[in-house]
Amino acid sequence: MIYQDSTIVLEVRDLCASVNGVPVLKGLNLTVKSGEIHAIMGTNGSGKSTFVKVLAGHAAYVVTSGEIYFAGQDLFTLSPEERARAGIFLAFQYPIEIPGVGNSQFMRLAYNTLQASRGKEELDPLEFDDFVREKMQVLEMNPDFLERSVNEGFSGGEKKRNEILQMSLLEPRLALLDETDSGLDIDALRVVATGVNQLATPENATVLVTHYQRLLNYIVPDFVHVMDDGRIIKTGNKDLALELEAHGYDWVNTEAAAQTAKVTP
Amino acid sequence: MTKLAVNLDKPQSLQAAQAQQLPSSCAAINKLRGIGAKQLKQTVFPTVNDEDWRFSDISRLTQRSWNLSSSLSQLVQADLAAFYLEEASICLVFINGVYTANLSDLSLVPSGIEINNLPLSRREDLIQQHLGQLDEGDLFTATSNAFMCDGALLYIPANLELTTPVQLLFIASQGETISYPRTLVIVDKSSSLCLIEDYVIFNEGDSSANLPPNSKLDASANAAPSKMAYCSLPLSEIILADNAKLEHIRIQREGLQGIHLATCFVSQQRDSRYHSVSINLGAQISRYNLKINQNGPGAECSVDGLTMINKFQLSDTHSCILHEAANGTSHQLHKCIVNGAAHAVFNGQIIVNPGAQQVNSHLASHNLLLSSKAHVDTKPQLEIFADDVKCTHGATVGQLDEEEIFYLQSRGLSALTARSLLSYAFGAEVIDRIGVKSLQHKLKQTVLQQTWHLEPSQLGGL
Structure with a gap:
């Protein structure tokens, strides 16, 4: 939802980043205010996933120029865990399996780490159990998942639900969802979307990276951005996603190229 | 009996000591000792020039002798509180290889099931039939045979499921001694058993050395940081009849100056299931030889292992799974966590003989090195002589992802x-x-x- 006079959560200016020496992001600009939901769409290799990993602080992605401010703070001074503690959450496209560590134990460790860093109360195992079971109901998750190892043997849909469950526990200021919808059937998509919608408040913001317009039937974005070759080349409202679905990405690219041509004759 | 000392690399000392033993009350044991004495004449102490030992230098063992007998143990039940497991209401305790009835608990052994110290058992028929039938007569099994005294006998008759896990607690309590923990397990048709072999140290000579297993005083050590040097040569023989099932848990947490050279033979008949988890934490030098022979079709085994060592420990696991019959499965996962200047060795051999068609086998060896001086040698070794099988293996060595x-x-x-x-x-x-x-x-x-x-x-x- 777009609110009048809401504060800026994320400000990205002319961001350039490379992986293994290959430039992937080439001057990306984006402003996200609290309360807003942004969808970033684009073809494979356009840099969508790289962008959210840079935001989360993945060491393999090297920022070569540009600026990122998160709630007014220079993001580049923060380590990945400090970003998480400050309120950035990345829901992974391919969540990691950790055999040998119980899902409940892992989530409590993460929850308590964040609570401690925010000067809030930590929960003991029993308190946490009640707390997490309540959250699981929203996501229609079987409580058995608490006893299993983190993501081990989970189906694709179960892993994604587990990501959203963690997001609901950690209550981020900025949620980054990296292809959370890919590989989900309609039922799982509906459940995951319900979770994301319930977590959206006027105080936080969400950036969805997606391939498919389908997700946006369930999570209505305030802004839709089209990425190509490491930059955002077009921004619109939710209708832009429908146009993309109907006509593909080519017309956007052509239009962007034409505009560039006009500006630099 | 005079105190005798043996050097493992001097066969004459072993043979001389063997000849001076008092006879056992059990005829089968005396017979086995005779076989062991003969085997001793044909064995030599292994060196790194032997293929089976090329990664594990145990020459440190040759520089010293061990006492064959120990004095009587003064341990009482309270001393062992940290070792007893609440689930295992049946427990046999052996101290330096000697069965200790007052620390054991056999009161809950159901009738028909035979769980006892081997020489005390009335089932001499079983002992005659099975004891010493599977071994291959290398130095350490030969020594175990030649000096056999006490041992655990477990026999589960057909169509019985023993729901209580049975714990075998082998305690090293005196320095300078050598002992031969021995186990014979027979699970008859369609029966099942859960067995825990637990090798621990409790230093009677220096009670201050007996820190609880989870003491925070030396978190870098996996085992009791005792200075007590001793040698343990365990040998287990396991026979699984048609459709029998065994859960076999093996914990080696010997003292850090202990030597532990163990062998386990498993014979699997038709449709039997053998699931083992072995954890190697202790000992200065340890070796575990596991040989599983799937003689009957449809047999299944899963063999999981974890070696976690530190400082100057050497731990070697050699396993061999032999598929002799069709439709068998074997799954093996072996992991090593190596810290300090420790050295872990894993050799996982899987042999699929002609005729063992439709075998499904998977072997994985994963190793984590936590220090720059940690060292691991791992070798998956598949030998396949049948043409319609599915066998995979993989090994990784490295740091964290x-x-x-x-x-x-x-x-x-x-x-x-x-x-x-x-x-x-x-x-x-x-x-x-x-x-x-x-x-x-x-x-x-x-x-x-x-x-x-x-x-x-x-x-x-x-």
Whole structure:
């Protein structure tokens, strides 16, 4: 939802980043205010996933120029865990399996780490159990998942639900969802979307990276951005996603190229 | 009986000591000793020039002698409180290889099931039929045969399921001694058993050395940091009849100056299931030879192992799974966590003989090195002589995965905590496969102490 006079959560200016020496992001600009939901769409290799990993602080992605401010703070001074503690959450496209560590134990460790860093109360195992079971109901998750190892043997849909469950526990200021919808059937998509919608408040913001317009039937974005070759080349409202679905990405690219041509004759 | 000393690399000393033993009350044992005496004449002490020992230099063993007998143990039940498992109401205790009735508990052995110290058993028919039938007569099994005294006998007759796990507690309590823990397990048709072999140290000569297994005083050590040097040569023989099932848990947590050279033979008949988890934590030098022979079709085994060592420990696991019959399956996961200047060795051999068609076999060896001086040698060894089988293997050696660390950091955990958690998880995956909860919990605490590089208060209740 777009609110009048809401504060800026994320400000990205002319961001350039490379992986293994290959430039992937080439001057990306984006402003996200609290309360807003942004969808970033684009073809494979356009840099969508790289962008959210840079935001989360993945060491393999090297920022070569540009600026990122998160709630007014220079993001580049923060380590990945400090970003998480400050309120950035990345829901992974391919969540990691950790055999040998119980899902409940892992989530409590993460929850308590964040609570401690925010000067809030930590929960003991029993308190946490009640707390997490309540959250699981929203996501229609079987409580058995608490006893299993983190993501081990989970189906694709179960892993994604587990990501959203963690997001609901950690209550981020900025949620980054990296292809959370890919590989989900309609039922799982509906459940995951319900979770994301319930977590959206006027105080936080969400950036969805997606391939498919389908997700946006369930999570209505305030802004839709089209990425190509490491930059955002077009921004619109939710209708832009429908146009993309109907006509593909080519017309956007052509239009962007034409505009560039006009500006630099 | 005069105190005798033997050198393992001097066969004459072994033979001379063997000849001076008092006869056992059990005819089968005397017969086995005779066989062992003959085997001793044909064996030599292994060196790194032997293919089977080329990664494990045990020459340190040749420089010393061991006493054959120990004085009587003064241990009482309270001393062993930390070792008894609440689930295992049946327990046999052997101290320096000698059966100790007053520390054992056989009161809950159901009638028909035979669980006893081997020489005390009335089932001499079983002992005659099975004892010493599977071994291959190398130096250590020959020595075990030649000096056999006491041992655990477990016999589960057909169509019986013993729901209580049975614990065999082998305690080393005196320095300078050599002992021969011995186990014979026969699970008859369609029966099942859960067996825990537990090798521990309790130094009677220096009670201050007996820190509880999870003491925080020396979190870098997996085992009791005792200076007591001793040698243990365990030998287990396991016979699984048609459709029998065995859960076999083996914990080696000898003292850090102990020597542990163990062998286990498993014979599997048609449709039998053998599931084993072996955990190697202790000893200065340890070796575990596991030989599984699937003689009958449709047999299934899963063999999981975790070696976690530190300082100057050497731990070697050699396994051989032999598929002689069709439709068998074998799954093996062996993991090593190596710290300090320790050295881990794994050799996993799987042989599929002609005629063993439709065998499904998988072998994985994963190794985690936690220090720059840690060393691991791993060798999956598949030998396949049948043409319609599915056999896969894989081995990894390395440090932790950066993607996994990033995932945990993105949840707010520090890089150090992330590394600790992943190292812990690496070991815990194997420990999770132990079905005895109290033991699983204790071992997880041990893994935590070895892998967690933070204050214990930050363990987060894992």
